[in-house]
Amino acid sequence: xxxxxxxxxxxxxxxxxxxxxxxxxxxxxxxxxxxxxxxxxxxxxxxxxxxxxxxxxxxxxxxxxxxxxxxxxxxxxxxxxxxxxxxxxxxxxxxxxxxxxxxxxxxxxxxxxxxxxxxxxxxxxxxxxxx
Amino acid sequence: xxxxxxxxxxxxxxxxxxxxxxxxxxxxxxxxxxxxxxxxxxxxxxxxxxxxxxxxxxxxxxxxxxxxxxxxxxxxxxxxxxxxxxxxxxxxxxxxxxxxxxxxxxxxxxxxxxxxxxxxxxxxxxxxxxx
Amino acid sequence: xxxxxxxxxxxxxxxxxxxxxxxxxxxxxxxxxxxxxxxxxxxxxxxxxxxxxxxxxxxxxxxxxxxxxxxxxxxxxxxxxxxxxxxxxxxxxxxxxxxxxxxxxxxxxxxxxxxxxxxxxxxxxxxxxxx
Amino acid sequence: xxxxxxxxxxxxxxxxxxxxxxxxxxxxxxxxxxxxxxxxxxxxxxxxxxxxxxxxxxxxxxxxxxxxxxxxxxxxxxxxxxxxxxxxxxxxxxxxxxxxxxxxxxxxxxxxxxxxxxxxxxxxxxxxxxx
Amino acid sequence: xxxxxxxxxxxxxxxxxxxxxxxxxxxxxxxxxxxxxxxxxxxxxxxxxxxxxxxxxxxxxxxxxxxxxxxxxxxxxxxxxxxxxxxxxxxxxxxxxxxxxxxxxxxxxxxxxxxxxxxxxxxxxxxxxxx
Amino acid sequence: xxxxxxxxxxxxxxxxxxxxxxxxxxxxxxxxxxxxxxxxxxxxxxxxxxxxxxxxxxxxxxxxxxxxxxxxxxxxxxxxxxxxxxxxxxxxxxxxxxxxxxxxxxxxxxxxxxxxxxxxxxxxxxxxxxx
Numbered sequence: 001x002x003x004x005x006x007x008x009x010x011x012x013x014x015x016x017x018x019x020x021x022x023x024x025x026x027x028x029x030x031x032x033x034x035x036x037x038x039x040x041x042x043x044x045x046x047x048x049x050x051x052x053x054x055x056x057x058x059x060x061x062x063x064x065x066x067x068x069x070x071x072x073x074x075x076x077x078x079x080x081x082x083x084x085x086x087x088x089x090x091x092x093x094x095x096x097x098x099x100x101x102x103x104x105x106x107x108x109x110x111x112x113x114x115x116x117x118x119x120x121x122x123x124x125x126x127x128x129x130x131x
Numbered sequence: 132x133x134x135x136x137x138x139x140x141x142x143x144x145x146x147x148x149x150x151x152x153x154x155x156x157x158x159x160x161x162x163x164x165x166x167x168x169x170x171x172x173x174x175x176x177x178x179x180x181x182x183x184x185x186x187x188x189x190x191x192x193x194x195x196x197x198x199x200x201x202x203x204x205x206x207x208x209x210x211x212x213x214x215x216x217x218x219x220x221x222x223x224x225x226x227x228x229x230x231x232x233x234x235x236x237x238x239x240x241x242x243x244x245x246x247x248x249x250x251x252x253x254x255x256x257x258x259x260x261x262x
Numbered sequence: 263x264x265x266x267x268x269x270x271x272x273x274x275x276x277x278x279x280x281x282x283x284x285x286x287x288x289x290x291x292x293x294x295x296x297x298x299x300x301x302x303x304x305x306x307x308x309x310x311x312x313x314x315x316x317x318x319x320x321x322x323x324x325x326x327x328x329x330x331x332x333x334x335x336x337x338x339x340x341x342x343x344x345x346x347x348x349x350x351x352x353x354x355x356x357x358x359x360x361x362x363x364x365x366x367x368x369x370x371x372x373x374x375x376x377x378x379x380x381x382x383x384x385x386x387x388x389x390x391x392x393x
Numbered sequence: 394x395x396x397x398x399x400x401x402x403x404x405x406x407x408x409x410x411x412x413x414x415x416x417x418x419x420x421x422x423x424x425x426x427x428x429x430x431x432x433x434x435x436x437x438x439x440x441x442x443x444x445x446x447x448x449x450x451x452x453x454x455x456x457x458x459x460x461x462x463x464x465x466x467x468x469x470x471x472x473x474x475x476x477x478x479x480x481x482x483x484x485x486x487x488x489x490x491x492x493x494x495x496x497x498x499x500x501x502x503x504x505x506x507x508x509x510x511x512x513x514x515x516x517x518x519x520x521x522x523x524x
Numbered sequence: 525x526x527x528x529x530x531x532x533x534x535x536x537x538x539x540x541x542x543x544x545x546x547x548x549x550x551x552x553x554x555x556x557x558x559x560x561x562x563x564x565x566x567x568x569x570x571x572x573x574x575x576x577x578x579x580x581x582x583x584x585x586x587x588x589x590x591x592x593x594x595x596x597x598x599x600x601x602x603x604x605x606x607x608x609x610x611x612x613x614x615x616x617x618x619x620x621x622x623x624x625x626x627x628x629x630x631x632x633x634x635x636x637x638x639x640x641x642x643x644x645x646x647x648x649x650x651x652x653x654x655x
Numbered sequence: 656x657x658x659x660x661x662x663x664x665x666x667x668x669x670x671x672x673x674x675x676x677x678x679x680x681x682x683x684x685x686x687x688x689x690x691x692x693x694x695x696x697x698x699x700x701x702x703x704x705x706x707x708x709x710x711x712x713x714x715x716x717x718x719x720x721x722x723x724x725x726x727x728x729x730x731x732x733x734x735x736x737x738x739x740x741x742x743x744x745x746x747x748x749x750x751x752x753x754x755x756x757x758x759x760x761x762x763x764x765x766x767x768x769x770x771x772x773x774x775x776x777x778x779x780x781x782x783x784x785x786x
Contacts, residue, residue: 045759051621076204078375082769103192104438113445114467120430120458165387178444179370236572248604253560255560299647303625304629306634307628335468339469343641501703502703502732504638505639509737510737597728628776
C-alpha cells in the first residue's frame with residue numbers, strides 16, 4: 001500500500017514534468033525565434049512586435065477580456081501557436097475552465113467544425129497549464 | 132435664423148432617417164432570408180440556427196462579453212454581415228465606443244491590414260446605430 | 263375576379279422578369295470580364311481557365327457530383343460569385359432542392375455560422391433559378 | 394529463394410504495421426481528446442458534436458457523396474486532421490482511388506497550389522488506408 | 525460625318541468620366557472613413573495606420589516591387605478594396621499591363637479559382653485607371 | 656588551444672549537418688510525395704503541377720521578383736511548406752537577407768500577427784539555408 005502510494009506519487013510527478021516540458025518547449029522556441037527575428041533588424045517588424053504587446057494592455061477593456069478576444073480570434077483563424085500563447089495569458093489572468101470553454105464554444109460555432117482539431121490541442125494545452 | 136434652425140433640424144432628421152434605413156434594410160433582408168432558409172426544412176440547418184442563438188446567451192461569461200467575442204471573430208474572418216449583426220448586439224448590450232474600438236484594434240492587429248476595409252464599414256454602421 | 267387574376271399574372275410575370283434579370287446580370291458581367299481577362303493574353307491565366315473547365319467534366323465522378331463538390335468548396339471559402347456559378351450548374355444538372363440544402367448543411371457545419379450570410383444569398387439565387 | 398520470400402513477407406508485414414500505427418495513432422488521439430472536450434461539459438460543444446455526426450448521415454444524398462463533400466471542404470480549408478477523418482470515411486464507403494483523386498483535383502483547382510502540401514499528406518494517408 | 529465624330533468624342537468623354545467616377549468614389553469613401561477611424565482616437569489603430577504606410581516605402585526593395593507584393597497578398601486574401609488600393613499604387617509606380625497580369629497569374633495559381641471573381645473586378649479597375 | 660579549435664570546428668560541422676538535414680528532409684518528402692501524386696494519374700493534377708512551374712519562369716517580371724511574390728502569398732495564406740519552398744527559390748535567386756525581411760514585413764502587416772508563428776519557422780529555415 002505504501003509502495004502503491006509512492007508509485008502513484010512518482011507517476012503524477014512524472015506527468016507533471018512532461019506537461020511542464022510541453023509548455024516550456026513552446027515558450028523556449030518562441031523566445032529564441034523572436035530574438036532571431038529582432039536580430040533581422042527590420043524596423044517594421046520591430047514596431048509591429050511592440051504594437052502587438054500594447055494591444056492587450058489594460059484600457060477600456062480589462063486584460064482578461066482582451067486575452068479572451070485574442071484567444072477567440074486565434075481559434076477561428078486556426079493558429080495553434082497563437083492559441084497556446086493566449087491560453088497561457090488567459091490562465092494567468094484567472095479565466096476559469098468554464099469561461100474558457102465558452103470562448104471555445106463561440107469559436108467553434110462561428111468558425112465551424114474545422115476548428116475542432118485545434119480545440120483538441122487547445123484542451124490538451126489547457127490541461128497542461130492546470131496541472 | 133429661425134429658418135436656419137428649421138433647415139438644420141430637417142437635415143438632421145433626414146440623416147437620421149437614412150441611417151435608420153441602412154440598419155433596417157440590413158435587418159429586413161436578414162429576417163426575410165432566414166425565413167426562406169427555415170422553409171427549406173433541413174433539420175441540420177434548423178438545429179444550427181437554434182444552437183447559434185444559445186451560444187451567446189448568459190453563462191459563465193456575460194452576454195456583453197460574448198457579443199464582443201462574436202464581433203472580433205467576425206472581424207478577423209472578414210464577414211461584413213456578421214460584423215453588423217454583432218455590432219448591433221454590442222450596442223444593445225451597452226458596449227461603449229471606446230470599448231468597441233479596442234475590439235477593433237485587436238481584430239486589426241491579429242488579422243492585419245486586410246481587416247481595415249471591413250473596419251471602415253463597421254465604423255460607418257456603428258455611427259448609424261449611435262445616431 | 264378576372265381583373266384580380268390578370269393583376270396576379272402580371273405580378274408573377276414581373277417577378278419572373280426581375281429574377282431572370284438578376285441571373286442574367288451575373289452571367290453577363292462574368293462573360294464580359296472573362297473576355298477582358300483573356301484579352302490580357304497571359305498564358306498562365308489562359309491555361310488555368312482551360313483547366314478549370316476540364317476539372318468538372320464527366321469522369322469517375324459524374325458532372326452532378328462534381329458540381330456539388332465545387333459548390334460546397336465555394337461556400338466554405340465564402341465566394342459569392344463562385345457559389346452562384348456552381349448553383350446554376352447544379353440546377354442544370356438536376357440537383358433537387360432537398361439535395362442542395364444538404365450541400366448547404368455540410369458547408370455551414372464545416373465552415374461555421376460565418377457561412378450563413380452567403381447561404382442567404384445562395385438561397386435567394388436558387389429561388390431565382392427555380393422561378 | 395525461400396529466404397528472400399520470407400524476408401519480403403516480413404518487410405511487408407513491418408510496413409503494414411507502421412501504416413496501421415499511423416492511422417491508429419490519429420484515431421486514438423482524436424478519441425481521447427474528444428472525451429476530454431465532452432468532459433468540459435459545455436452544452437454548445439456537446440450539441441455541435443452531435444449535430445456534426447447527423448450532418449453526414451444518409452438523406453437525399455448518400456453517405457458516400459456527403460463524405461466526399463466533407464473531404465473537399467476540409468481540403469480547401471486546409472485542415473489536415475479533418476482531411477484524414479473524411480478520407481477514412483470515404484475509404485469505408487467504397488470511394489475508389491480514381492474517385493478520390495477527382496475530389497483532390499477539384500480541391501486543388503478551387504483552392505490553388507497552397508492545397509498541394511495537404512494533398513501530399515492526404516495521398517500518404519490514403520495509401521496507409523489501402524495497405 | 526462631323527456629327528458622328530462629335531458623338532464618338534462625347535461618348536468617349538462620358539465613359540472617361542464614369543471611369544474616373546468609379547476610381548474617385550472608391551478613394552473618397554476610403555479617405556472619409558479613415559478620418560472617422562482616426563477620430564475614434566484609439567492609439568493602436570493610429571500606430572497601425574502609420575506603420576502600414578511605412579511598410580511600402582523605399583528600402584532594400586523598391587516601392588514598385590513592394591506594391592506588387594502588397595497586390596499579390598491582397599489578391600490571395602481576396603480583399604477587393606485592398607486590391608484596388610495596390611492597383612492604383614502599382615499604376616502610379618509604372619507597373620506595366622504585362623507585369624500586372626503576371627502578378628495576377630501568381631495570385632490565381634497560388635490562391636486557386638476562387639480568386640477569379642476578384643480578378644474580374646481587378647481587371648475592370650485597372651482599365652478604369654488606364655483610360 | 657588546438658584542441659578547442661578542433662572542438663569548435665567539429666561543432667560547426669555538426670550544426671551544418673543538422674541544418675542541411677532539415678532542408679534535405681523537407682525536399683525529400685516533397686519529391687517522394689509529388690511522385691506518388693503523379694502516379695495517381697489524374698490529368699487535372701498533372702496539368703496543374705505543370706502550370707505551377709511555368710508561373711514562376713522568367714517573363715515581364717524576373718524569376719527573383721516572382722519568387723518573392725510567391726513567398727509573400729504563401730506567408731499571408733500561412734502555408735509553411737509553401738513558404739519553405741519559395742524561401743529556397745529566393746535564396747537561389749540571390750534575394751538578400753535584408754530583402755527577404757522586407758517581404759516578411761509586408762506579409763506580417765497585411766496578414767497580421769497570426770503570421771508571426773510562420774515567420775518564426777521561416778527565419779529558422781532561412782538560417783538553415785544560409786549556413
